[in-house]
Amino acid sequence: MQLDLSGAPSGGRTAWLAARLRAAIADGTLPVGSRLPASRVLAAELRVSRGLVTEAYQRLAESGQVSGRGRAGTVVVAAPAPTPAPVPVPPRGGLVDALRAVPCRIDLSPGVPDLTAFPRTAWLQAERRVLAGLTPADFGYGQPQGAPALRSAVAGWLARNRGIRADPDEVVIVAGVAQALGLLARVARERGVHRVAVEDPGSPGARQQLAYERMEVVPVPVDGAGLDVAALRASGAGAVLLTPAHQFPTGVVLDGERRRDLLGWATAGGLVIEDDYDAEHRYDRAPVPALRGLLPERVCYAGSVSKLLAPALRLGWLLVPPALRDSVTEAKRHADLGNPVLAQLVLARLMDSGELERHLRFVRRRHRRRRDAMLRALAERLPGARVHGAAAGLHLMVTFDGARFEDTALAAAALALGVKAHPLSWHRLAPGPPGLVLGYAAGPTGAIEEGIAVLGAALHDLEGPAAGKRPRRP
Incomplete structure (x- = not known):
């Protein structure tokens, strides 16, 4: 060699x-x-x-x-797949889905947990116990709102892990947060709400979901304190979608003053949609309270197991104010008659038995090690980058303040070398400095280090060897 x-x-x-x-x-x-x-x-x-x-x-x-x-x-025992031929970064519009289908050696896309850690043994054991206790009648159509056992388990999970007190009757089981947004958009539109504010930068998938439901999406800027509530008031939107515990993708937390201002806006008639997409994954800070616990009559709360177990399960939950509950349940019934019951019962058993908490503790330790590996690699390979959001979650955001290159060009160059990453501009509607959104949970530390090294080499080719300040953790 x-x-x-x-x-x-x-x-x-x-x-x-x-x-x-x-x-x-x-x-x-x-x-x-x-x-x-x-x-x-x-x-x-x-x-x-x-x-x-x-x-x-x-x-x-x-x-x-x-x-x-x-x-x-x-x-x-196995050879890696060959490095694919250079593939251009997909254009806007379904861009994340298009990139997901492109083969690569190392995937640093955000939003994916460690899928190799899925608790197969615990899931199979729970499934056997569930099947052993089912009657023939249990294999019929379930309730559109969700299996009572899972709604009860979710209420307990949220009380233990997010400080939310909710009755099982307040819980609607959904096929992930994407379906939750679709159901809420339909119900809001029926009630005369046609404009919904979103964080900028934010999730392009959430924006696309709302736009598909014929909602007018209005961007509201995010700064170091979270969503700009003054800009929200000026937007004229009747609803707002936000990620207050760990803003995606910046990682900032909605601070106390902004929370009070937002709840005042909601009390005056606004509807808050709280996407609590990865709040369980925290490393260097205490849990951040959910907005739902402060104003349940004006906050719709959405969560799922996509970042905790696997996106393939398509299992999530939605808490809605009493005034909207019947309408949301009816919309769910017309959408699909309810989620598959067997998977709901298995998840309920994992939650009630404490197995899901044990799994969370295990993956949290592993994710922390991988985050630390990415931070070290960024400090060495991308010394001009500024790092954001390291205290929690499954991804980091890096920005290159004052840089003159396009982040889409950097992502395309890395993809041609077999490394997949999201350019920050995909997540913005307003202009801003170039950057990347990098997931660290899904791959081993060696792949993370190699992927960041490839990004460093691609940046060197784009910008030259000019040094910069070492990354900072805010």
């Missing part, structure tokens, strides 16, 4: 070695079935510590390319 550590960057030898071994597997130099050198042998040849080699091997094992076989050594 002609390994020469003199070309490795200072402080990044482990990532360099892992990348070289990964490349050798990809091009067939190390074919599937071949055995890697013993760690002590390779360490002696390279004149490095054995721990460095062992860590590089571990990164390959985490990505599924090698496997330890005891006395048989470390064996190559």
Whole structure:
């Protein structure tokens, strides 16, 4: 393999070695079935510590390319998919969905948890217990509002984890937050609300969902204190969608003064839609109270297990004010007659048994390690970037203040090298500095470090080797 550590960057030898071994597997130099050198042998040849080699091997094992076989050594078991040909970044309009379908080596897209950590054993055990207790009648049509067992479990989950006191009758089970937005948009439109304010920057998927429901979307700026409530008042919108506990994508928290002002706006007749999309994932700060607990008669609260377990489950919940509950339930009935009952009952058992809390504690530790790996890599590879939102969530936002390149060009260059990331401009409606939105939860630390290294190389090609300030954590 002609390994020469003199070309490795200072402080990044482990990532360099892992990348070289990964490349050798990809091009067939190390074919599937071949055995890697013993760690002590390779360490002696390279004149490095054995721990460095062992860590590089571990990164390959985490990505599924090698496997330890005891006395048989470390064996190559799978080759990565070849780097795809350069693919242009999709245009606006369904852009996130289009990018999701593009193949890549390393995916740093935001919004995806560690899917390898899905609790398969616990899910199967819960499913068996649920099936064992079902009667033939239980396999009929369920209630459009959701299975009573899950509505009760969600009420308990929200009380324990988000400080929200809700009766199970207040809970509507939905197919994720996307469906919750669709149902609320239909009900609001029937009541004469046609303009809804959204955070800028914010979620392009949420904007598209509301626009699909024929709502006029009005951007409201976000700053270091959260949504600008004064701008919301001036917008003339009758409803607002926001992420107050961990604003997407900036990571800021709606501060106390803004919260009081927002609740005053709602009390005067505005409708608040609170998307609590990843509030369980926090690392360096205390839980942020949900708005729903402060003004339940004017706040619709939406959450799901997409960031906690897996988006594929399509299971979420919606709390609505009493005046809207019957209308939302009726809209849900006409949409799909209700979510599949079996999955609801399994999730209810996981919540009631404490298994879901145990899973949350496990993935929170893993996500923290991956966040820290991304922060270190950004400090080394993108020293001119400013880092936002590191205290919680599953992603970071980075901005390049004063830069003259387009972030879409940076994302396209990285994608051509096999690394997928979201340009910040996709999430903006008003102009702003270039940046990226980077997810760290879904991949192992080695892939994160390699992905950031690729982004650094792509930025170097776009901007040149000019140094900048090291990243800051706000």
